[in-house]
Amino acid sequence: MPIIKSAKKRMRTARKATIRNSKVKRELKSSMKGLNAKPSAQSHAKAQSSVDVALKKRLISKRKAARLKARAAATSKQAKVKLGQAKSTPKKPVSKKTTPKKTTAKSK
Secondary structure, three states: OOOOHHHHHHHHHHHHHHHHHHHHHHHHHHHHHHHHHOOOHHHHHHHHHHHHHHHHOOOOOHHHHHHHHHHHHHHHHHOOOOOOOOOOOOOOOOOOOOOOOOOOOOOO
């Protein structure tokens, strides 16, 4: 058990980080298993997303992320899954900004 105050705090933060990291890793593992069990466009998207999240949080290396994504793509291709384009949302019309009128200074 640490005695120094900063070491105690570091222990608390490490415990919290471990819990967070295990959640992300568990999500990655379950999404990859879901893709292998039932390949679909939705499960493929979820698997790629969870790989990206794990990579962003530096839980896996970029090489492993590339390997997992390649395996996911190969699994989807073998199952002849149609990977659709991302649904585009209609863009809102941009309103014109009104510029305030310049006022001239009154001379005395």
